Amino acid sequence: MAQPIEFYFDFSSPYSYFASVRLDDLAGHYGRVVRWRPILLGAAFKVSGMQPLLDIPLKNEYVRRDIARFARLLDLRFRLPEKFPFAAVAASRAFYWLDAQDSALAKRFAKAIFRQIYGAGADVSDVDFVCDLASGMGVARDELKAALGSAELKEKLRAEVDAAVAKGVFGAPYIVVDGEPFWGADRLAQIEEWLVTGGW
Amino acid sequence: MAQPIEFYFDFSSPYSYFASVRLDDLAGHYGRVVRWRPILLGAAFKVSGMQPLLDIPLKNEYVRRDIARFARLLDLRFRLPEKFPFAAVAASRAFYWLDAQDSALAKRFAKAIFRQIYGAGADVSDVDFVCDLASGMGVARDELKAALGSAELKEKLRAEVDAAVAKGVFGAPYIVVDGEPFWGADRLAQIEEWLVTGGW
Secondary structure, three states: OOEEEEEEEEOOOHHHHHHHHHHHHHOOOOOOOOOEEOOOOOHHHHHHHHOOHHOOOOOHHHHHHHHHHHHHHHOOOOOOOOOOOOOOOOHHHHHHHHHHHOHHHHHHHHHHHHHHHHHHOOOOOHHHHHHHHHHOOOOOOHHHHHHHHHHHHHHHHHHHHHHHHHOOOOOOOEEEOOEEEOOOOOHHHHHHHHHHHHOO | OEEEEEEEOOOHHHHHHHHHHHHHHHHHHOOOOOEEEEOOHHHHHHHOOOOHHHHHOOOOHHHHEEEEEEHHOOOOOOOOOOOOOOHHHHHHHHHHHHHHHHHHHHHHHHHHHHHHHHHOOOOOOHHHHHHHHHHOOOOOOOHHHHHHHHHHHHHHHHHHHHHHHOOOOOOOOOEEEOOOEOOOHHHHHHHHHHHHHHOO
């Protein structure tokens, strides 16, 4: 059986959101599953010297326009939260805690987080917001909240981020198909071509 | 009549090359013409603080792999010249000198320059190489060579680059369709969608 497609993303990346709404369906058409891996781009930026998109003069104006336009093309409600970019620590840790129990649930949770951020402008750096959202999906709120403060879960996220950077993940979305990396929400067409042809 | 599509590119940008081989045909399908504008990305980088792609840790490894893969997808011979990136001053100045006389000739010249760089690894920062190439296309070699050293042509390129940066051009290829900017060779599908629909 083919290995899963790896989907590295940061909740604080609108382009990650755009890729997330289509990637599972796209992979499914070719009998493939997607393994979601939230990361924190800040760690990659420390290695690369790159900066958050909206901090770059000239490019920031383009990006603001482009993300709104990209969202319209995908028929997605879209707004940037007031606090942006943000460190998606709580949501990412919660993802890995859920993922260890039920990867399908973790993926539904991640999709709900993305919709809350970019559909409703929610502040998901708020631990209680994250716990409430998970609770609404049937997760034991107190257990999750306790886990979010644990050294074990902090270490889990750190290890995932370090592993991603060691693999060369410098931006998001960063999607790996059979060892072949594709960066950017605008590369889904090339990913589909790769899945259809087995590579070129 | 619709205004031309503006195509800002740097000869020292492989992604500009990839866009260049398809953009005129794509525009032509919708009755549109493309106005080619070579620029020097270094001037934009001074404003944005961005760096050449191959100077960025982590990202550089991806880019090397991606440009080779992108070229294969487009069925293009491809190699990076030994001196890369390079300042495409001579080729860009020559373009504008030709463009003032015959824009179709200037475009053919630009396409030949791109093929020489990425198909054959040529060093187009060499003034004599540029003059020889133009001469082979019927251009008066001595006149071109004299123009390349003139203050007037230096100023022309500088003014074009400054105007591009003032418009927000921070990278290349940067393509403007009816005032709407699209950055990157991987955005031709969105550009086509824009041409078909008139925007979304």
